[in-house]
Amino acid sequence: MKITSPIEKYTGRSVIGPTAVEFKDGVAEVDELSAGQRAYLEARGYTVEDEAQEDEGLFDPASHNQEQVVEYLERDDIDDEERARVVGAEADGKARKGVREWAEAYVAKREAAAKEAAEREAAEKAKQDGQAGGVDGGDAA
Known part of the structure; x- marks a missing residue:
């Protein structure tokens, strides 16, 4: 999954529940997120994109605020x-x-x-x- 920070070009480490995420230039990649982690991120302006949706080229509203x-x-x-x-x-x-x-x-x-x-x-x-x-x-x- 791709996570995009609401802070453009953010580089650093963020901890989301039990998961530590490394951002580089505003983007981080993770294998998976729980529904709670995803909701937490999206409520704070992050964009979470599933790679399967990206591969198909389809817009997934669940991955966007x-x-x-x-x-x-x-x-x-x-x-x-x-x-x-x-x-x-x-x-x-x-x-x-x-x-x-x-x-x-x-x-x-x-x-x-x-x-x-x-x-x-x-x-x-x-x-x-x-x-x-x-x-x-x-x-x-």
């Missing part, structure tokens, strides 16, 4: 399928309120935008239909 998860979800370079995967993994894991609220707001915003687009399209169609029905092509004299 709530702010980092929301920042990831707000990125323009991920699609809604990836957002759904991350939100689902979050719900199955830590189920943090802030991530759930972000997801609910995102869905509501997307639904409102789709409704607005449909209403604009319907109004434009009605306008076009009205214009086509009002033209008779000749004089009525």
Whole structure:
């Protein structure tokens, strides 16, 4: 597992419960952490990444704090399928309120935008239909 310190470039030894961890330039590697150690670190701003998730190239919300998860979800370079995967993994894991609220707001915003687009399209169609029905092509004299 890779642990990233909230203090950029930190080099030194930290003791996390029974585990001594050596940081170099803000990063430490450990074989494993207990759930309690992981929670302790994440609550203090550390990022813990599982190598299996890194190898797959998948974002693991459990390895990031709530702010980092929301920042990831707000990125323009991920699609809604990836957002759904991350939100689902979050719900199955830590189920943090802030991530759930972000997801609910995102869905509501997307639904409102789709409704607005449909209403604009319907109004434009009605306008076009009205214009086509009002033209008779000749004089009525």
